[in-house]
Amino acid sequence: MDKTIAKRPEHQAVYRQIRDMIMFGILVPGQAVTIQGLVDLIGGGMTPVREAIRRLTAEGALEIGENRRVTVPEMTLKILDEIGFARLAIEPRLTELAARRMSDACLDALVRLDGEIDAAISSGSVERYLEYNYRFHFRLYDQADAPVLRRMSQSLWLQSGPALRIVCGRYGTANLPDKHDEALTALREGDPARAAQAIADDIRQGLGQVRLTLSD
Numbered sequence: 001m002d003k004t005i006a007k008r009p010e011h012q013a014v015y016r017q018i019r020d021m022i023m024f025g026i027l028v029p030g031q032a033v034t035i036q037g038l039v040d041l042i043g044g045g046m047t048p049v050r051e052a053i054r055r056l057t058a059e060g061a062l063e064i065g066e067n068r069r070v071t072v073p074e075m076t077l078k079i080l081d082e083i084g085f086a087r088l089a090i091e092p093r094l095t096e097l098a099a100r101r102m103s104d105a106c107l108d109a110l111v112r113l114d115g116e117i118d119a120a121i122s123s124g125s126v127e128r129y130l131e132y133n134y135r136f137h138f139r140l141y142d143q144a145d146a147p148v149l150r151r152m153s154q155s156l157w158l159q160s161g162p163a164l165r166i167v168c169g170r171y172g173t174a175n176l177p178d179k180h181d182e183a184l185t186a187l188r189e190g191d192p193a194r195a196a197q198a199i200a201d202d203i204r205q206g207l208g209q210v211r212l213t214l215s216d
Helices: 012-021 037-041 046-058 078-101 104-123 126-143 147-171 180-188 192-215
Strands: 032-033 069-071
Touching: 012 037, 012 126, 012 147, 032 037, 037 046, 069 180, 078 126, 078 147, 078 180, 078 192, 104 126, 104 180, 126 147, 147 192, 180 192
Parallel strands: none
Antiparallel strands: 032 069
C-alpha cells in the first residue's frame, strides 16, 4: 500500500486506500461489502468513504447494488476486449512519450521497481507483485507528462486489475506478465518505438492470461 496515504487529506487518503484494495486484489471481483463495512475496515469516516465509493463507481471500479452493498464488478470477455483495446491504444503511447523525456532518475526508479517485481515473483507474493507492477507502469507513464492519457489509463487499470488478481490466485506468480526487461533496455538505448512495443507485449500477455482464466 502507498505509505504516503496518512499524509493526504482524509477524502483523498480514503479514496486511495479503497482504490488500492481493488487494484491490488484485497477486494476481489464479486466480493460485496457494505459502506459501513468499509468504514470499519479502513477506519475512515462515513462521508469520505461514501465520496470514495462515488468516485470509484463513476470510474467503473465498483458497483452499488441492493441493500447498499458495494461490489467489485465481475470481469467478462466482452469487457476485457474493450479494456484491452483501450489499454493497447493508450499505454504504448504513454510509453513512447515517456521514452522521449526519459531521465536518469526515472530510469533508476524503474530499475528499482522492476527489482521489487522480480522479488515478488520469486517469493510468490501476489499482492506485492500487483502493487509494484502498478508502480512500475505508472512511474513510467508519469514521465510522459500526458495527464489526460494518464487518467484514462488509471481508470482502465482499476477495471482490469482485480481480474489479474484472479489469475495470480489460480496460477501463482511464476508465469506472470513481465516484459519490463525489454522495455528498460529500449529506454536505456533511447528507442521509444521499441519501448512502446515491449509495453504492448506486456499488456497482451497479461490480457491473454486473464482471457484464459475467464474461458475456463
